Amino acid sequence: ISLEDETSKVYLQRINLDREFIWGEEGIQLDSSDDNQGVYGVYPGPIDNTYLVHWARLTEFFDYYDGRLQLINDEGDLLWGNHGIGENASPHRLKIVKTSDHCVIVARSLLVNGDEDTQVTKIDSDGRQSWDLKFSTLGEDLRIERLRASESDRAGGVILIYEYQRNVTIDDTL
Secondary structure (H helix, E strand, O other): OEEEOOEEEEEEOOEOOOOOEOOOOOOEEEOOOOOOEEEEEEEEOOOOOEEEEEEEEEOOOOOOEEEEEEEEEOOOOEOOOOOOEOOOOOOOOEEEEEEEOOEEEEEEEEEEOOEEEEEEEEEEOOOOEEEEEEEEOOOOEEOHHHOEEOOOOOOOOOOEEOOEEOOOOOOOOO
16 A cells, blocks of 8 residues: 555555566556545455455545455456446445355445345456345344355355344343
8 A cells, every 4th residue: 555645545466476576566556546545355256367356445525435346367457447346335334245156246234214234246257237135134233244155056046144133132130
Protein backbone atom coordinates (compact mmCIF):
# COMPACT_ATOMS: atom_id res chain seq x y z
CA ILE A 1 0.00 0.00 0.00
CA SER A 2 1.39 3.35 -1.00
CA LEU A 3 0.39 6.49 0.94
CA GLU A 4 0.17 9.70 -1.04
CA ASP A 5 -1.36 12.93 0.29
CA GLU A 6 -3.19 11.12 3.11
CA THR A 7 -4.93 8.79 0.66
CA SER A 8 -3.94 5.27 -0.15
CA LYS A 9 -3.55 3.43 -3.41
CA VAL A 10 -3.50 -0.33 -3.40
CA TYR A 11 -1.00 -2.35 -5.43
CA LEU A 12 -0.89 -6.12 -5.75
CA GLN A 13 2.36 -7.94 -6.26
CA ARG A 14 3.14 -11.54 -7.10
CA ILE A 15 6.50 -12.87 -5.96
CA ASN A 16 8.07 -16.19 -6.93
CA LEU A 17 10.04 -18.45 -4.57
CA ASP A 18 13.28 -16.70 -5.55
CA ARG A 19 11.77 -13.41 -4.27
CA GLU A 20 11.53 -11.95 -7.76
CA PHE A 21 8.67 -9.61 -8.69
CA ILE A 22 6.39 -11.19 -11.30
CA TRP A 23 4.18 -8.14 -12.02
CA GLY A 24 6.93 -5.53 -12.40
CA GLU A 25 8.54 -3.52 -9.65
CA GLU A 26 5.42 -1.50 -8.79
CA GLY A 27 2.84 -4.26 -9.20
CA ILE A 28 -0.78 -3.85 -10.27
CA GLN A 29 -2.76 -0.85 -9.03
CA LEU A 30 -6.39 -1.52 -8.14
CA ASP A 31 -8.69 1.22 -9.44
CA SER A 32 -7.39 4.63 -10.41
CA SER A 33 -9.18 6.80 -7.86
CA ASP A 34 -7.50 8.49 -4.94
CA ASP A 35 -10.03 7.23 -2.39
CA ASN A 36 -8.90 5.46 0.77
CA GLN A 37 -8.75 1.78 -0.12
CA GLY A 38 -7.91 -1.57 1.36
CA VAL A 39 -7.72 -5.23 0.36
CA TYR A 40 -9.75 -7.55 2.58
CA GLY A 41 -9.03 -10.93 1.04
CA VAL A 42 -7.29 -12.75 -1.81
CA TYR A 43 -8.68 -16.15 -2.85
CA PRO A 44 -8.05 -18.69 -5.60
CA GLY A 45 -10.04 -17.64 -8.67
CA PRO A 46 -12.89 -19.57 -10.27
CA ILE A 47 -10.65 -20.74 -13.12
CA ASP A 48 -7.09 -22.07 -13.03
CA ASN A 49 -4.27 -19.56 -12.50
CA THR A 50 -6.54 -16.69 -11.42
CA TYR A 51 -6.81 -14.73 -8.17
CA LEU A 52 -9.99 -13.25 -6.72
CA VAL A 53 -9.41 -10.04 -4.76
CA HIS A 54 -11.98 -8.49 -2.40
CA TRP A 55 -11.17 -4.83 -1.96
CA ALA A 56 -13.04 -1.75 -0.87
CA ARG A 57 -12.67 1.99 -0.91
CA LEU A 58 -14.21 4.57 1.35
CA THR A 59 -16.71 6.76 -0.50
CA GLU A 60 -16.20 10.48 -0.79
CA PHE A 61 -18.64 10.99 2.07
CA PHE A 62 -16.68 8.53 4.26
CA ASP A 63 -19.90 6.92 5.47
CA TYR A 64 -19.70 3.50 3.78
CA TYR A 65 -17.31 1.28 1.87
CA ASP A 66 -17.81 0.65 -1.82
CA GLY A 67 -16.62 -2.94 -1.97
CA ARG A 68 -15.54 -4.65 -5.16
CA LEU A 69 -14.36 -8.01 -6.48
CA GLN A 70 -11.57 -8.23 -9.04
CA LEU A 71 -10.32 -11.25 -10.95
CA ILE A 72 -6.64 -11.24 -12.00
CA ASN A 73 -4.81 -13.81 -14.11
CA ASP A 74 -1.19 -15.01 -13.84
CA GLU A 75 0.02 -12.30 -16.21
CA GLY A 76 -1.50 -9.57 -14.03
CA ASP A 77 -4.43 -8.69 -16.30
CA LEU A 78 -7.51 -7.24 -14.58
CA LEU A 79 -10.19 -9.55 -16.04
CA TRP A 80 -13.20 -7.69 -14.61
CA GLY A 81 -12.24 -4.19 -15.77
CA ASN A 82 -10.28 -1.57 -13.89
CA HIS A 83 -12.96 -1.04 -11.23
CA GLY A 84 -13.92 -4.70 -10.68
CA ILE A 85 -17.53 -5.72 -10.05
CA GLY A 86 -19.90 -5.33 -7.15
CA GLU A 87 -21.53 -2.50 -5.30
CA ASN A 88 -21.52 -1.65 -1.61
CA ALA A 89 -19.80 -4.96 -0.88
CA SER A 90 -18.57 -3.75 2.47
CA PRO A 91 -15.81 -5.86 4.00
CA HIS A 92 -18.03 -6.25 7.06
CA ARG A 93 -21.07 -7.40 5.08
CA LEU A 94 -19.65 -9.68 2.37
CA LYS A 95 -18.40 -13.26 2.50
CA ILE A 96 -16.82 -15.29 -0.30
CA VAL A 97 -18.72 -18.56 0.12
CA LYS A 98 -17.07 -20.61 -2.63
CA THR A 99 -14.78 -20.25 -5.63
CA SER A 100 -14.81 -23.25 -7.96
CA ASP A 101 -16.47 -24.76 -11.02
CA HIS A 102 -15.92 -21.58 -13.05
CA CYS A 103 -17.98 -19.50 -10.62
CA VAL A 104 -17.83 -17.52 -7.39
CA ILE A 105 -20.60 -17.61 -4.79
CA VAL A 106 -20.81 -14.57 -2.51
CA ALA A 107 -23.20 -13.58 0.27
CA ARG A 108 -23.98 -9.99 1.28
CA SER A 109 -25.98 -8.58 4.15
CA LEU A 110 -28.40 -5.94 2.92
CA LEU A 111 -30.47 -3.45 4.87
CA VAL A 112 -33.99 -3.34 3.39
CA ASN A 113 -36.50 -1.01 5.06
CA GLY A 114 -34.63 -1.32 8.35
CA ASP A 115 -34.52 -5.14 8.22
CA GLU A 116 -31.39 -7.11 7.36
CA ASP A 117 -31.65 -9.54 4.46
CA THR A 118 -28.97 -11.78 3.00
CA GLN A 119 -28.40 -11.98 -0.74
CA VAL A 120 -26.50 -14.93 -2.23
CA THR A 121 -25.13 -14.42 -5.75
CA LYS A 122 -23.45 -16.74 -8.23
CA ILE A 123 -20.93 -14.94 -10.47
CA ASP A 124 -19.45 -16.66 -13.52
CA SER A 125 -15.81 -16.26 -14.57
CA ASP A 126 -16.79 -13.44 -16.98
CA GLY A 127 -18.22 -11.41 -14.08
CA ARG A 128 -21.89 -11.98 -14.96
CA GLN A 129 -24.34 -12.70 -12.15
CA SER A 130 -26.17 -15.95 -12.85
CA TRP A 131 -28.63 -15.79 -9.96
CA ASP A 132 -29.52 -13.90 -6.80
CA LEU A 133 -31.25 -15.46 -3.83
CA LYS A 134 -32.62 -13.33 -1.01
CA PHE A 135 -33.13 -14.74 2.45
CA SER A 136 -35.48 -12.68 4.58
CA THR A 137 -34.35 -13.32 8.11
CA LEU A 138 -37.63 -12.24 9.73
CA GLY A 139 -35.87 -10.59 12.63
CA GLU A 140 -33.33 -13.37 13.11
CA ASP A 141 -29.72 -12.82 12.19
CA LEU A 142 -28.49 -15.05 9.37
CA ARG A 143 -24.86 -15.74 10.18
CA ILE A 144 -23.14 -15.21 6.84
CA GLU A 145 -19.77 -16.06 8.36
CA ARG A 146 -21.12 -19.61 8.84
CA LEU A 147 -22.65 -19.89 5.35
CA ARG A 148 -21.16 -22.70 3.24
CA ALA A 149 -21.80 -24.16 -0.20
CA SER A 150 -21.31 -27.67 -1.50
CA GLU A 151 -19.54 -28.62 -4.68
CA SER A 152 -21.63 -27.73 -7.70
CA ASP A 153 -23.94 -30.41 -9.01
CA ARG A 154 -23.78 -31.15 -12.74
CA ALA A 155 -26.80 -28.89 -13.39
CA GLY A 156 -25.05 -25.75 -12.07
CA GLY A 157 -26.69 -25.79 -8.63
CA VAL A 158 -25.18 -26.01 -5.16
CA ILE A 159 -26.34 -26.96 -1.70
CA LEU A 160 -26.21 -24.01 0.69
CA ILE A 161 -25.73 -24.65 4.40
CA TYR A 162 -26.63 -21.78 6.70
CA GLU A 163 -27.83 -21.09 10.20
CA TYR A 164 -29.76 -18.41 12.01
CA GLN A 165 -28.39 -16.94 15.18
CA ARG A 166 -30.80 -17.72 17.97
CA ASN A 167 -30.98 -15.65 21.10
CA VAL A 168 -31.61 -18.01 23.98
CA THR A 169 -32.47 -16.71 27.44
CA ILE A 170 -31.54 -19.05 30.27
CA ASP A 171 -33.51 -18.78 33.49
CA ASP A 172 -30.86 -19.09 36.18
CA THR A 173 -33.34 -18.97 39.07
CA LEU A 174 -34.03 -22.72 38.92
